[in-house]
Amino acid sequence: MVGALARLVTEEHGVPFYTFFISSWMFLSLFLHLPAIDDDAGGVEHRDGTEPVRLPGCVPIHTHDLPGSMLADRSSDRYAGFLAMARDGANADGILVNTFRELEPAVGDVANGVMMPPVHAVGPLAWTRPVSIDRDHGCLSWLDQQPRGSVVYVSFGSGGTLTWQQTAELALGLELSHHRLIWAIKRPDQDTSSGAFFGTTHHGEDDDEIEFLPEGFIKRTRC
Structure with missing residues (x-):
């Protein structure tokens, strides 16, 4: 999430803090639900789970589809850092996500009722080169x-x-x-x-x- 480390600066200057999430709405939902998923996991590693993760508006997410940071040992620094970012994500005034409602309608329909803070779909945003570059390729x-x-x-x-x-x-x-x-x-x-x-x-x-x-x-x- 671009800008997550800038939250303390925005608080100091009294300006709203928004983060930009470059992945999908579905992945954002998984990210924001990670603290609850972690609490429910008990002593089981996520990679050893036998049931898919079920989130509102999302298709079931099977173990082999989880991001690498969730498959790491839950005692590892990699996982701890990912979990800390997920917990901190809820402290933003809003999240801008690189998607659009027509692409993920089911997730979008439940997003504002489930996700806090408010989520705003601003995509699709893609890097494009000027037409003059590499036209001879x-x-x-x-x-x-x-x-x-x-x-x-x-x-x-x-x-x-x-x-x-x-x-x-x-x-x-x-x-x-x-x-x-x-x-x-x-x-x-x-x-x-x-x-x-x-x-x-x-x-x-x-x-x-x-x-x-x-x-x-x-x-x-x-x-």
Whole structure:
């Protein structure tokens, strides 16, 4: 949450304190409910839970879908810091979340009745580059030549990563679809779904740099 550490400064100057939550409304709900979830967990680690987390307006959240900070040992500094941030989140005058009601209507319908402080959907906010930058990139030149609506774009965000098996399965599915495609691909990571935030990424179009793809994939799918 951007701005959480600035709360003491705003109190000193008597100005309202708002935080900006860059993830989804559903994740914000999980975040704000974490203190209650922690109290109900007893001595059980969240990663060992057998029942999904159920929150108002949200689909059930299964253990393997919980954020990494919740899967850490509850006695660890990582978890303690995440829990402290969640407790502190309730002290804001309001929260700005990067989503919009039409994207998460069920969560939005119950948000103001369940979440304190008030939550304001201000998204979608996305970083965009000026049109003049990188217009000569081969990928964009190729895209301009394709029929409108004919290209599949595949991306899991700035840090989202797949395992080796998931990467191979996705590659197979894309190949069998016979669609033109642009795949913002990252090196597979077996340990964490956000490995690209911290690991070494490889860029480029040479086969040697993306040897983790099925053999011959690039040649068979290149248009």
